[in-house]
Amino acid sequence: xxxxxxxxxxxxxxxxxxxxxxxxxxxxxxxxxxxxxxxxxxxxxxxxxxxxxxxxxxxxxxxxxxxxxxxxxxxxxxxxxxxxxxxxxxxxxxxxxxxxxxxxxxxxxxxxxxxxxxxxxxxxxxxxxxxxxxxxxxxxxxxxxxxxxxxxxxxxxxxxxxxxxxxxxxxxxxxxxxxxxxxxxxxxxxxxxxxxxxxxxxxxxxxxxxxxxxxxxxxxxxxxxxxxxxxxxxxxxxxxxxxxxxxxxxxxxxxxxxxxxxxxxxxxxxxxxxxxxxxxxxxxxxxxxxxxxxxxxxxxxxxxxxxxxxx
Amino acid sequence: xxxxxxxxxxxxxxxxxxxxxxxxxxxxxxxxxxxxxxxxxxxxxxxxxxxxxxxxxxxxxxxxxxxxxxxxxxxxxxxxxxxxxxxxxxxxxxxxxx
Numbered sequence: 001x002x003x004x005x006x007x008x009x010x011x012x013x014x015x016x017x018x019x020x021x022x023x024x025x026x027x028x029x030x031x032x033x034x035x036x037x038x039x040x041x042x043x044x045x046x047x048x049x050x051x052x053x054x055x056x057x058x059x060x061x062x063x064x065x066x067x068x069x070x071x072x073x074x075x076x077x078x079x080x081x082x083x084x085x086x087x088x089x090x091x092x093x094x095x096x097x098x099x100x101x102x103x104x105x106x107x108x109x110x111x112x113x114x115x116x117x118x119x120x121x122x123x124x125x126x127x128x129x130x131x132x133x134x135x136x137x138x139x140x141x142x143x144x145x146x147x148x149x150x151x152x153x154x155x156x157x158x159x160x161x162x163x164x165x166x167x168x169x170x171x172x173x174x175x176x177x178x179x180x181x182x183x184x185x186x187x188x189x190x191x192x193x194x195x196x197x198x199x200x201x202x203x204x205x206x207x208x209x210x211x212x213x214x215x216x217x218x219x220x221x222x223x224x225x226x227x228x229x230x231x232x233x234x235x236x237x238x239x240x241x242x243x244x245x246x247x248x249x250x251x252x253x254x255x256x257x258x259x260x261x262x263x264x265x266x267x268x269x270x271x272x273x274x275x276x277x278x279x280x281x282x283x284x285x286x287x288x289x290x291x292x293x294x295x296x297x298x299x300x301x302x303x304x305x306x307x308x309x310x311x
Numbered sequence: 312x313x314x315x316x317x318x319x320x321x322x323x324x325x326x327x328x329x330x331x332x333x334x335x336x337x338x339x340x341x342x343x344x345x346x347x348x349x350x351x352x353x354x355x356x357x358x359x360x361x362x363x364x365x366x367x368x369x370x371x372x373x374x375x376x377x378x379x380x381x382x383x384x385x386x387x388x389x390x391x392x393x394x395x396x397x398x399x400x401x402x403x404x405x406x407x408x409x
Contacts, residue, residue, distance in 0.1 A: 183409050
């Protein structure tokens, strides 16, 4: 199947879990993701994930425990502790049906808002590490700064420097924090049991204590940049508010709370696309240019005070 | 009188005590000197008991709030890059990635 031992052995482990009785099968394994930071393999109803090299076992175990304890919000793992395989930590999950990437109009915005509200209202367990959103944004910006020259670099870095220190992972996030997912997008929602069970959040790698508005900020950034239609943004935000989510006030303007994280996620996405565009030597497309243009406009408007309050 | 635009016959109506002429063909309206001011005055008297509307941050009352750095045509206004069934491929990919 492959000459990479990690992928092959991961598939074998997933198969062994899927068929506890040890009988031979003809299911075949499907590779769901194969990136430097994650390899994910499915075998029948079992999914095995090899986490990024360097993932801390204690931090991952503590994130797994949150998922295991909140099965009505997060997909619960099949095993409470990570296994080890070729120097990588491996976790096992039940298979859930994802959002169809060819039909983003079917995106479950209401479920996403409601699940996040539920997650954010849970008291943070002792020892849960910080949410990794700002650290990942800082990583994307560092890669951009190292990517060399591109006409869009100055606007993106300028917008980044104007952010409060916590949003750049250069200071702790403001208190009080909430339990956050840390990396919400439409690929992080699955129906379990497949194919039509309730929606659940997946991927605990960035989960932790932090500013809950971060979890709303990617859709907020898409909306602000003119990419996500207003009705989809409204469905998401209204569902979050209806669920009593603490990231934004229950009514009125949510932007004082969303401003800094939405800027950070606009910068992060712009940084990733510009880095890729510079590496491939291709121009930005219309959508990518929208993100860079938003970064350029941020220079004229300082970040809103409410989100700057506790930096 | 005749409509100055399409030359059809204009009819006289009384609107809030102000005489206005409307074209029977193109529905255009002709106001005499002072009639626009009279209409405005009547309108402001009508709405005076209500509190002044708050300064809305967005041009369209139904659009959700958006930040000042948002897209000039985005944030709920016409002309964004979303488009129903023709969602841009690049954005479709963005919806599913970190």
